[in-house]
Amino acid sequence: MDKRLHSPNAIKEIMEKYGFKFSKSLGQNFLIDGNIIEKICDKSEITKEDGIIEVGPGIGALTQQLCEKAGKVVSVELDKTLIPILKDTLKDYDNFELVHGDILKVNINEIIEDRLKGLNVKVVANLPYYITTPIIMRLLEERLAIEKIVVMVQKEVAVRMKASPGNKDYGALSVAVQYYSKPEIIVNVPKNVFIPKPNVDSAVIMLDVYDKPQVNVKDEKTMFEIVRAAFGKRRKTILNALSSSSLRLEKDEINEILNKCNIDPKKRGEVLSIEDFANIANNIYSK
Structure with missing residues (x-):
């Protein structure tokens, strides 16, 4: 098998080996562009001092590079059919831990305090688009010990998060995200670098999480x-x-x-x- 898990050949081989089929309901689209994976990791400024939480690792294409750069990676995957695949594709990384669960329900604070203890925590992920906003807002609103969030999302959602007052894309999501963090779109991602190809273009957005909001709010x-x-x-x-x-x-x-x-x-x-x-x-x- 091709060791580069983002290669179409590797994805095809894994799918055939395990009889895996993409789930539309879970919004599964696997990234096949290694340059974008590298850019995500570079912009995340990952070192061995970092503990990474990844959401929806797929077959582990991004996870693989995260494990090579970070102190530890904890990936949360909802699809039970991907669990044996991930245990196989990432078996060579002793700094990888897999959690089978829903990121909107798992105890993220427990992951940070117990599994990533002593590390600087960052969230790096290719998020499922159908629950992007709830995931991001949970990560921000719970005031978890997370210093940076670098995620691939639907392009129009990234634009809304970054929008400023007076812009047509500025809305409640813009205010909420910018209250807790400083957003920056770091790369636009065309739909043709995914298998299967989604209907929309994507973007990677980086949220530098504030220690405390930049405005003083009594309630x-x-x-x-x-x-x-x-x-x-x-x-x-x-x-x-x-x-x-x-x-x-x-x-x-x-x-x-x-x-x-x-x-x-x-x-x-x-x-x-x-x-x-x-x-x-x-x-x-x-x-």
Whole structure:
């Protein structure tokens, strides 16, 4: 077998050996471009001091290079048909550990504290696109001891995460991701470097996770209620959006708060910065 697990020949051989078939429901698309795998690893700046959490390793193409560069790699795989394949393809790496489970349900903190103890933790993965946002938000919201997240996602999702106020792609996801981290798109990935070929192009995005958010927020729940309301109906002004939200404040109260924050009540949510949302939230919380 070709030792390069990203090669089409290796993938074909493994599929035939194990009778493996791609699962559409699990969003399985295997990367076959070694240059992109190398770029992911390089941009992740992986050393032997790092412990890597990988989500959805597939047959181990990215995992293989992660194991060669990192102190330890823990891969979480949901598809039970891939478990024996991974145990075979990565059997030569004693710094590899496989967890059979759902990344949205496994105890990530336990993985960090017990299996990656003493290492700098990074998440590096080619994420299943159908649950990209829930995975990323769980990694960020739980304030885990993770310093960097480098993941392949659908290109339009990466663009939304990176978007700035006033941009058509700017929305609730942009605010949430940028509240917890600094995003950077590091490489665009065309659909033709996957087997099977997906319907969309991809991008690798790097999130440098903040030790603490860059804005001071007294109550995060209040802020994200405001964010959801602001982007829930994009054509509404911020005044009308917040007036019809779960905040249960009268229109004149909201108008007063917006004026206090030097925010035009006629503006729409998509032009407000994270600092604006934090300012509104702090004034509402202090009432």
